[in-house]
Amino acid sequence: MKNKIKVYRAMHDLTQEDLAKAIGVTRQTILAIEKGKYVPSLDLAFRISRHFKVNIEEVFSYDEEVRTADIK
Amino acid sequence: MQKNIFYLVIGFVALALLLIFWYSIESFTPVLSMIAFVIGVVIIYVAYRKVDDFIEDERSARITEKAALRTFQVFWVCFCAFSIMAVMNLLYLPHFSREHWFDRASMPLSMEIMSPKMIGYVQLGLLCLMIFLYVGFRFYYARKYGDWETDEE
Numbered sequence: 144m145k146n147k148i149k150v151y152r153a154m155h156d157l158t159q160e161d162l163a164k165a166i167g168v169t170r171q172t173i174l175a176i177e178k179g180k181y182v183p184s185l186d187l188a189f190r191i192s193r194h195f196k197v198n199i200e201e202v203f204s205y206d207e208e209v210r211t212a213d214i215k
Numbered sequence: 216m217q218k219n220i221f222y223l224v225i226g227f228v229a230l231a232l233l234l235i236f237w238y239s240i241e242s243f244t245p246v247l248s249m250i251a252f253v254i255g256v257v258i259i260y261v262a263y264r265k266v267d268d269f270i271e272d273e274r275s276a277r278i279t280e281k282a283a284l285r286t287f288q289v290f291w292v293c294f295c296a297f298s299i300m301a302v303m304n305l306l307y308l309p310h311f312s313r314e315h316w317f318d319r320a321s322m323p324l325s326m327e328i329m330s331p332k333m334i335g336y337v338q339l340g341l342l343c344l345m346i347f348l349y350v351g352f353r354f355y356y357a358r359k360y361g362d363w364e365t366d367e368e
Contacts, residue, residue: 159366168272175361181274 144182145204148173151195166190216265224262228255274360282352290345297341301334 152162159173168187175181176191183191192199235251329337357363
């Protein structure tokens with residue numbers, strides 16, 4: 144799963160801490176999602192995209208290769 | 216309650232338990248240790264529930280879940296493998312073996328590999344191994360899910 148959280152954060156002038164507080168997770172979780180270390184649940188993905196007032200597909204995109212690597 | 220106070224509570228409970236265990240061993244009152252341990256765990260659990268500034272999100276829940284599952288998967292194999300041996304040892308299997316079925320006199324008197332006391336110690340050791348396994352797996356999954364990632368921010 145690829146994401147553009149970092150881009151949207153920059154556009155909204157938000158730090159990882161700000162975003163984390165706003166959606167009720169830790170800063171480490173935001174960092175892990177941005178770096179592709181953790182794939183968020185659908186619920187969290189929706190919360191993040193709603194926070195930026197965009198559709199979920201605009202923030203997250205499916206990547207077959209990354210998904211396969213994640214399963215292994 | 217703040218996180219730091221919670222850690223202080225854990226410290227006090229650990230210290231109190233250490234003293235109680237010491238007294239319990241000196242006076243040979245194992246029941247005291249048992250009761251103290253249960254009370255200690257209950258105190259820590261109650262204190263944990265009163266902490267406000269712990270943020271437990273889905274990633275930390277997933278780390279805990281994965282670590283617990285892997286610990287269980289490894290632990291039950293080790294524990295069952297040892298327990299099979301222990302049960303065979305305790306039930307003295309040669310009684311049922313075909314080799315000595317018709318000639319009971321040829322049966323060896325003792326085939327004990329390990330004394331019941333030793334079995335207890337090893338099982339206790341395996342329980343301790345479970346704690347180490349859990350901590351190890353927790354570190355592994357915390358690292359896998361980006362706990363020690365650094366960023367330019």
